[in-house]
Amino acid sequence: MTRPTTASERPAGPAGLDPGAFRHLADAQVNVELDTGDMILNLGPQHPATHGTLRLVVRLDGERVISADPVIGYMHRGYEKLTEFRTYPQVTTLINRIDWLSSFANEVPFLDGAEQLMGIEAPPRAKYIRTVLTELSRIATFLLFLGEMGLQVGALTPAFYGFRDREHILNLIEAATGGRFHPNFNRIGGLKEDLPWGWMAECRDAMKIVFDACHTFENLVLGNEIFEARTKNIGIIPAEVGASYGVSGSNLRASGVDWDLRRDGRPYLVYPDLDFQVHTHPDGDSYSRYVVRLEETREAARMVLQCLDAMPSGPIMAKVPRIIKVPEGEVWVETENPLGQMGYYVVSKGATGPFRVKIRSASFSNVSILPWLLQGVYVPDVITILASLYFILGDIDR
Amino acid sequence: MVSAIALLALDVGWGTTLALKTIIVLMVIPAGAIILGYVFLLKMMSHMQSRLGPMDPGGFHGWFQLVGDGIKFLQKEDVMPAESDRRVFAAAPLVVVLSTFLIFAVIPMGPDLVVKDLDVGVFYALAVSSLSVVGVLMAGWASANKFALLGALRAAAQLIAYELPLLLAVVGVVVQAGTMSLQGIVYAQRDGEIFGLTGLGEPFILTQFIGFALFLVASQAELTQTPFDMPVAESELVSGYMVEYTGFRFLFFFIGEFGTAFAFAALAATLFLGGWSVPGVTGDWANILGPFVLFAKLMFVAFLMFWVRFTYPRLREDQLQALAWKVLIPLGLINILLTGIFKVAF
Amino acid sequence: MPKLPGLIGGLGVTLKTMLRPAVTVQYPHEKEAPAPRARGVIALKEENCTVCMLCARQCPDWCIYIEGHKEQRPPRREGGRPRSVSVLDRFDIDYALCMYCGICVEVCPFDALFWSPEFEYSESRIAEMLHDKKRLGEWMESVPEPEPLEVGADSGKKK
Numbered sequence: 001m002t003r004p005t006t007a008s009e010r011p012a013g014p015a016g017l018d019p020g021a022f023r024h025l026a027d028a029q030v031n032v033e034l035d036t037g038d039m040i041l042n043l044g045p046q047h048p049a050t051h052g053t054l055r056l057v058v059r060l061d062g063e064r065v066i067s068a069d070p071v072i073g074y075m076h077r078g079y080e081k082l083t084e085f086r087t088y089p090q091v092t093t094l095i096n097r098i099d100w101l102s103s104f105a106n107e108v109p110f111l112d113g114a115e116q117l118m119g120i121e122a123p124p125r126a127k128y129i130r131t132v133l134t135e136l137s138r139i140a141t142f143l144l145f146l147g148e149m150g151l152q153v154g155a156l157t158p159a160f161y162g163f164r165d166r167e168h169i170l171n172l173i174e175a176a177t178g179g180r181f182h183p184n185f186n187r188i189g190g191l192k193e194d195l196p197w198g199w200m201a202e203c204r205d206a207m208k209i210v211f212d213a214c215h216t217f218e219n220l221v222l223g224n225e226i227f228e229a230r231t232k233n234i235g236i237i238p239a240e241v242g243a244s245y246g247v248s249g250s251n252l253r254a255s256g257v258d259w260d261l262r263r264d265g266r267p268y269l270v271y272p273d274l275d276f277q278v279h280t281h282p283d284g285d286s287y288s289r290y291v292v293r294l295e296e297t298r299e300a301a302r303m304v305l306q307c308l309d310a311m312p313s314g315p316i317m318a319k320v321p322r323i324i325k326v327p328e329g330e331v332w333v334e335t336e337n338p339l340g341q342m343g344y345y346v347v348s349k350g351a352t353g354p355f356r357v358k359i360r361s362a363s364f365s366n367v368s369i370l371p372w373l374l375q376g377v378y379v380p381d382v383i384t385i386l387a388s389l390y391f392i393l394g395d396i397d398r
Numbered sequence: 399m400v401s402a403i404a405l406l407a408l409d410v411g412w413g414t415t416l417a418l419k420t421i422i423v424l425m426v427i428p429a430g431a432i433i434l435g436y437v438f439l440l441k442m443m444s445h446m447q448s449r450l451g452p453m454d455p456g457g458f459h460g461w462f463q464l465v466g467d468g469i470k471f472l473q474k475e476d477v478m479p480a481e482s483d484r485r486v487f488a489a490a491p492l493v494v495v496l497s498t499f500l501i502f503a504v505i506p507m508g509p510d511l512v513v514k515d516l517d518v519g520v521f522y523a524l525a526v527s528s529l530s531v532v533g534v535l536m537a538g539w540a541s542a543n544k545f546a547l548l549g550a551l552r553a554a555a556q557l558i559a560y561e562l563p564l565l566l567a568v569v570g571v572v573v574q575a576g577t578m579s580l581q582g583i584v585y586a587q588r589d590g591e592i593f594g595l596t597g598l599g600e601p602f603i604l605t606q607f608i609g610f611a612l613f614l615v616a617s618q619a620e621l622t623q624t625p626f627d628m629p630v631a632e633s634e635l636v637s638g639y640m641v642e643y644t645g646f647r648f649l650f651f652f653i654g655e656f657g658t659a660f661a662f663a664a665l666a667a668t669l670f671l672g673g674w675s676v677p678g679v680t681g682d683w684a685n686i687l688g689p690f691v692l693f694a695k696l697m698f699v700a701f702l703m704f705w706v707r708f709t710y711p712r713l714r715e716d717q718l719q720a721l722a723w724k725v726l727i728p729l730g731l732i733n734i735l736l737t738g739i740f741k742v743a744f
Numbered sequence: 745m746p747k748l749p750g751l752i753g754g755l756g757v758t759l760k761t762m763l764r765p766a767v768t769v770q771y772p773h774e775k776e777a778p779a780p781r782a783r784g785v786i787a788l789k790e791e792n793c794t795v796c797m798l799c800a801r802q803c804p805d806w807c808i809y810i811e812g813h814k815e816q817r818p819p820r821r822e823g824g825r826p827r828s829v830s831v832l833d834r835f836d837i838d839y840a841l842c843m844y845c846g847i848c849v850e851v852c853p854f855d856a857l858f859w860s861p862e863f864e865y866s867e868s869r870i871a872e873m874l875h876d877k878k879r880l881g882e883w884m885e886s887v888p889e890p891e892p893l894e895v896g897a898d899s900g901k902k903k
Contacts, residue, residue: 086804087802089802089847089850090802090804090845090847093804093843093845093847094804125896157758157761161761164767167767171779174778174779174781174782175779175781176781177781178779178781178782178783178846178859179782179783179844182843182844182845184845184846192846192850193893194893194894195893195894196779196780196781196891196892196893196894197891197892197893197894198894199894200894200895216757219750219753219754219756219757220753220754220757220758221754222750223750223753223754224750224751224753224754225749225750225751226751227750228750311896312896313895313896314896
């Protein structure tokens with residue numbers, strides 16, 4: 001039977017409508033015939049610019065974007081369902097992998113919530129080490145950002161410098177926890193074990209390298225007039241629009257909003273005792289997002305040095321029973337993760353594992369602003385904007 | 399050495415000479431592409447990125463890598479997209495490589511080592527180098543791929559826009575030398591004088607520094623290298639107009655890209671640095687030393703081009719065009735004006 | 745001194761990096777030793793294992809396969825009753841599934857599992873990634889000594 005092609009041959013669909021009338025809304029494919037006027041371009045899910053399996057269906061008029069739709073879910077791993085059948089240590093292992101570049105920071109809010117439900121507090125030394133490791137993962141992920149934003153804009157070399165300098169941080173995390181990317185170091189009540197001999201001295205050396213790296217990126221990328229021309233006034237997020245879409249973290253601070261959960265939210269870890277600055281930038285463009293993250297990397301290195309200087313001695317684990325059953329209750333914890341504001345809503349029914357965990361990931365909300373942000377920009381600017389928002393697919397899709 | 403001198407003194411017919419010259423040009427381009435590719439793309443870029451580059455192929459610092467890559471490309475399956483225009487698809491790389499080979503017909507490597515010293519050598523070289531635009535458009539259209547088409551259209555606009563600064567930079571040299579023939583320009587540099595000082599020659603880079611800078615920037619754009627590599631934007635279009643090409647067709651594009659880099663570096667060395675000439679050396683010695691001197695000078699120019707390529711991000715298409723039309727062309731015109739004034743006044 | 749335009753500064757950075765030695769470690773000719781705590785592979789000390797099945801139960805991926813049986817041993821003293829002892833028949837870890845989280849090593853009450861930084865045990869087929877207790881026992885040789893802790897650590901208390 002031949003496929004009907006003209007409108008008169010097709011049978012009428014429900015409500016008497018011609019199904020062919022909606023064909024232009026069908027899923028976009030690459031290599032479809034060029035529509036007269038607009039062109040539908042599929043960026044992804046396999047694309048070097050989209051940091052993973054993000055699909056962006058853009059409608060183009062020449063090189064200008066008319067509308068853009070992010071299609072997410074290609075990396076959905078069912079975290080919230082997985083946590084329903086796992087114990088707390090097992091969940092800690094899993095949630096390392098949500099934002100894999102700064103994985104220690106993912107564990108902190110979840111275990112903070114469990115500790116709140118149990119009513120215990122980690123000893124001071126454990127809190128200091130947790131802070132150090134969180135800031136180290138912040139440095140690690142931002143060094144990657146500083147490098148790969150240069151790559152997305154066209155310069156090949158900064159990416160290699162980012163990876164090269166990140167190695168020092170990853171070696172530090174490996175020496176302390178055993179894993180470069182997935183530390184799995186937090187436990188309810190404290191940490192798994194203490195730091196090895198000589199770690200603090202190595203950490204101080206690594207911070208020197210981080211300061212040098214920030215200086216290098218300033219010279220190579222930030223000061224470059226071509227980079228400025230490519231990122232200034234591109235992708236401006238006004239503060240109110242950003243806040244209404246739920247954009248958080250460095251993206252919002254780059255629009256001038258002075259909001260940092262380490263200082264303004266519920267106090268967690270040792271941030272109330274540390275002396276640090278929150279960096280903002282008045283323009284909301286891609287350039288300012290780069291500047292803010294560069295400054296935050298430096299700030300994180302300074303915080304690490306402060307923590308190392310003030311590190312107390314003592315145990316790293318509070319008194320907890322052998323088999324941990326968290327009492328009934330619900331708690332919401334949110335922290336300032338490198339990607340933005342991350343939150344966990346933990347519901348416990350007294351078992352060895354959580355009953356339900358709702359994960360509020362930063363990148364999910366950061367990406368939701370894309371349809372608004374990408375209207376009327378050129379295709380190369382789409383790439384720049386995606387790079388400057390800095391999302392991780394594991395964080396979007398969980 | 400003795401046999402080289404003897405060869406140059408041999409009286410061979412024009413057919414043999416033509417055949418010899420053709421073979422030499424055909425060998426020089428891939429060899430030049432491989433040398434440039436290895437030294438700059440594989441080794442210099444790697445060291446600028448704190449890494450080593452290939453070390454194993456061939457044993458000594460991976461010198462065999464590109465040759466091995468070439469052999470690998472030759473044995474690949476010839477894949478064409480189903481909807482592509484087969485003849486145009488197959489012909490596009492040939493057009494690009496053809497323009498590279500044709501430039502070499504006028505570049506002199508010694509007083510007698512040139513395929514044909516045309517009186518309008520410079521004009522011919524620039525005209526022939528713009529043939530590659532046609533090849534790029536053919537490649538982008540015949541690929542039946544939206545990304546390729548975007549890349550090809552960007553490339554066409556860019557290459558046409560940057561022809562003019564290239565030309566204007568060279569016009570300054572032509573005005574100063576008084577001739578369009580490349581051999582004539584080399585002789586003018588070798589035998590020229592700086593403020594009355596003979597014996598040192600007068601490389602035009604000293605007086606035509608604006609022209610040299612313009613030529614470098616414009617040739618960077620002609621080769622679609624960063625910061626002008628929008629057509630081949632790796633992180634967006636994943637090789638732009640070349641994306642559907644595999645196997646030996648891709649090899650042709652690669653040879654075309656690096657061969658043209660070789661050719662433009664040789665042109666820049668000839669026009670601004672004195673080409674094959676060393677001041678004071680004439681006759682047969684010039685014929686023997688010429689190719690090596692030219693090679694050294696063109697490696698220096700290529701180093702500058704590739705250094706910029708690996709450091710800078712890329713300009714967006716409209717910024718690129720604005721740079722060409724609003725900055726480089728006025729600079730080129732001013733350069734010609736100043737050269738003309740100085741030529742007449744002194 | 746006026747600030748150099750950023751374009752020149754960038755060129756300086758790449759030139760400086762080019763003139764410094766590269767940071768590449770040419771594996772397999774040169775190798776870097778991972779940290780002693782690095783989670784490379786899990787080693788089994790068979791004599792300590794009492795087949796309590798805690799590790800297999802706590803593994804998030806269920807990649808440990810244990811089989812054992814009980815045997816009767818003669819009593820230690822005269823007149824006592826025979827002791828029953830668990831004997832390990834099969835202890836396989838499927839490294840294709842293993843997440844390298846370390847929960848099994850932590851929960852083992854008898855210190856039969858250890859971390860080792862050994863990482864060069866890749867196979868060419870996924871099915872060959874299932875390692876039995878003999879292989880796991882061989883890796884015990886690469887388990888490092890427990891290292892000294894940092895200044896200020898409370899060395900007495902363990903978890």
